[in-house]
Amino acid sequence: MSRRLSSALRWALPCLLATGSALALAHTGNDGAAHHGIADAVAAGFTHPFSGLDHLAAMLALGVWSALTARRVWLAPLAFASALLVGALLGFAGLNLPAVEPMIAASLLVLGLLVASRAALPAVLGMAIAASFALFHGLAHGQELNGPFGAWALAGMVSASALLHTSGIALGLAMKRSPMWLPRIAGAGVALFGVSLLVGV
Secondary structure, eight states: OOHHHHHHHHHHHHHHHTTHHHHHHOOOSTTTTOOSSHHHHHHHHHHGGGSOHHHHHHHHHHHHHHHHHOSSTTHHHHHHHHHHHHHHHHHHTTOOOTTHHHHHHHHHHHHHHHHHHTOOOOHHHHHHHHHHHHHHHHHHHHHHHOSTTHHHHHHHHHHHHHHHHHHHHHHHHHHTTSOTHHHHHHHHHHHHHHHHHHHHO
8 A cells, every 4th residue: 555545544534434423323214314402413413424325436436537637626525515505405495306225325326437448538427427426415414304404414414525525636646646547446346236226326
């Protein structure tokens, strides 16, 4: 393992592990934001992206891919976070779109392949792909976090998403100096996870 990768892991992993105690208390599901106060809702929203491996993997993969291929590494994650918020608000409003779960699974397949291939796309196209998939991730989050303190839960969710994207970017920057097989294996693993979810849907 390269020194740069080791350094990035030392930075990113504690960020993910720091939520461990909160994850044990996370209350997700259709009443995920039906809590007793603001702090409880923020905590539930923050832990929510960590409670599902599909959301977790997608956000990390997007950060890794951006770092590996983009000059402005923040563009695609920003597009994802913005569309994630829009999707969550639509979920709050009761909007239901078909194929939410298959689209979330497809996002893992596509993002995994992008990481594995280190495909550099035009910035606008990368942002469009990120935003399109984020809309469905946001709908799922919004439907599960809706409640009397739902806006605060959303604030926690967006904060956690930003942390995951940042962690992914840190890992991706480290992978730029690592052996070529490392991002390929990581991307292939995410893509296969997406395929398994698509088969199970």
